[in-house]
Amino acid sequence: MKLVDSISRMATLARMYKKEGKSIGFVPTMGALHEGHLSLVRTAKKHTDVVVISIFVNPIQFGETEDLDKYPRDIKRDEELARTAGADIIFYPPVSQMYTDGYSTYVFVEGLTDTLCGASRPGHFKGVATVVTKLFGIVKPDIAYFGQKDAQQAIVIKKMVEDLNVGIEIKVLPIVREEDGLAMSSRNAYLSEEERRDATVLYRSLEKAEGMTKHGEKDPKKIIKAVTEMITEVPGAKIDYVSIVDTKSLKNVDKISQEVLIAIAVYIGKTRLIDNIMVKPVPEAHSARKGLAV
Ligand code: PAF
Numbered sequence: 001m002k003l004v005d006s007i008s009r010m011a012t013l014a015r016m017y018k019k020e021g022k023s024i025g026f027v028p029t030m031g032a033l034h035e036g037h038l039s040l041v042r043t044a045k046k047h048t049d050v051v052v053i054s055i056f057v058n059p060i061q062f063g064e065t066e067d068l069d070k071y072p073r074d075i076k077r078d079e080e081l082a083r084t085a086g087a088d089i090i091f092y093p094p095v096s097q098m099y100t101d102g103y104s105t106y107v108f109v110e111g112l113t114d115t116l117c118g119a120s121r122p123g124h125f126k127g128v129a130t131v132v133t134k135l136f137g138i139v140k141p142d143i144a145y146f147g148q149k150d151a152q153q154a155i156v157i158k159k160m161v162e163d164l165n166v167g168i169e170i171k172v173l174p175i176v177r178e179e180d181g182l183a184m185s186s187r188n189a190y191l192s193e194e195e196r197r198d199a200t201v202l203y204r205s206l207e208k209a210e211g212m213t214k215h216g217e218k219d220p221k222k223i224i225k226a227v228t229e230m231i232t233e234v235p236g237a238k239i240d241y242v243s244i245v246d247t248k249s250l251k252n253v254d255k256i257s258q259e260v261l262i263a264i265a266v267y268i269g270k271t272r273l274i275d276n277i278m279v280k281p282v283p284e285a286h287s288a289r290k291g292l293a294v
Helices: 006-019 037-046 075-086 126-138 148-163 186-190 195-196 202-213 220-232 282-288
Strands: 003-004 024-031 051-056 089-091 145-148 171-175 236-248 259-266 271-279
Touching: 003 006, 003 282, 006 024, 006 051, 006 089, 006 126, 006 220, 024 126, 037 051, 037 075, 037 089, 037 145, 037 171, 051 075, 051 126, 075 148, 089 282, 126 148, 126 202, 145 148, 148 171, 148 259, 186 271, 195 202, 202 220, 202 259, 220 236, 220 259
Parallel strands: 003 089, 024 051, 024 145, 051 089, 145 171
Antiparallel strands: 236 259, 259 271
């Protein structure tokens, strides 16, 4: 595995692989790797010749009051995990190379970025779309892999790639969960023992929402109310949002009549965690036959 900390070296290697006819799989990360990231690397390894994982804590996607400075960084540990998962290159450019003095170009995806996480983290997706565009330009992947946990991020990236004719295939892989259902996240490392227990309410509340839809509930307000009540019962939890939205436009839906994204963001103590599930409504005839509420 190669460790590459210079943009020009990474770009040279990418050109070389292209010349040799090798396909490049790319997993962009901010490090503090966990099983969620590693599952992306393993999948990339199955489908592409060379797997590049980037580790770059991108300052422009953090708000002023957010956790940029304390974001977990442990390159030695990440190196070992990436190597074991099968990465061929770790690309970890310094901030000074990615954002040189006078840097002034940004990518802004309209419409999808002012809702859900974008509403409470203004500028976040502009930072994400910008850095991913830059990384794509340097690494030149054929396929890039993202996790479904950051559902809105994946939708924003897909739109950016489509709108700008970037010509890279985007694959979104399922959320990897701990045994008790907590979605894996680098930010889980911030949780105390008690908070870690409280954090299970995110997935439990999504399971409740899924159960309601499976039993024929099609009113998003009722599901949001049930999820909200469940989370509110946990003293250490504070809701940022609970939303049921269209899977493409991310707009709130009035009725669950096709597949929807149920997305939540919850503060557990000071740590903001996100999670989501996609659910499909049961067909009307099926719920009526079973005598279930529709
Ligand atoms: O999901 C992340 O870790 C980051 O948002 C990403 C895609 C690496 C961009 O900095």
